[in-house]
Amino acid sequence: LYLNEGFGGGATSFFSDAQQAYHPPDPAAVIQSYTPRQGEALLFHSSLMHDGGALEHGCKWIMRSEVMFELLVDE
Secondary structure, eight states: OBOOOSOEEOOEEEEOTTSOTTSOOOGGGEEEEEOOOTTOOOOOOTTSOEEEOOEEESOOOBOOOOOOOOOOOOO
């Protein structure tokens, strides 16, 4: 959840499997990019490779949470 405005940059990018974890982002591996706006929320499965881009100016405030669940099947 994006809490403020007044910053530049900081887009969230999602990558194909070509992007290696803990390596600099490969622009060719970006499959989607999201530019944050105050009051919006971004939901995605945490296994999807992603990163938050560098801020160009200002400070970006976010609220992060994780939803965990277990599917129970009646027998």
